[in-house]
Amino acid sequence: MKRARFTEEQIIGVLRQHEAGAKTADLARKHGVSEATLYNWKAKYGGMDVSEAKRLKQLEEENAKLKKLLAEQMLDAAALRELL
Numbered sequence: 001m002k003r004a005r006f007t008e009e010q011i012i013g014v015l016r017q018h019e020a021g022a023k024t025a026d027l028a029r030k031h032g033v034s035e036a037t038l039y040n041w042k043a044k045y046g047g048m049d050v051s052e053a054k055r056l057k058q059l060e061e062e063n064a065k066l067k068k069l070l071a072e073q074m075l076d077a078a079a080l081r082e083l084l
Helices: 008-019 024-031 035-045 050-083
Strands: none
Touching (some): 008 024, 008 050
């Protein structure tokens, strides 16, 4: 899995600078990311606080675990159906 270069706190800090009036091109150059990345961050984290971003990450991780458990249960159920 790809490791993130920026933490949620850093991303929200960059977005706050953007909201304060900094130009997108300047921010992208300063932080070494593309303008598209800044717009993706804005779509995902726009208007959030740091605590909300951390909670979002926790929920995404929990959701991934639950999806994995569901897939395993479905495989087990399919195997049992085949045996019967």
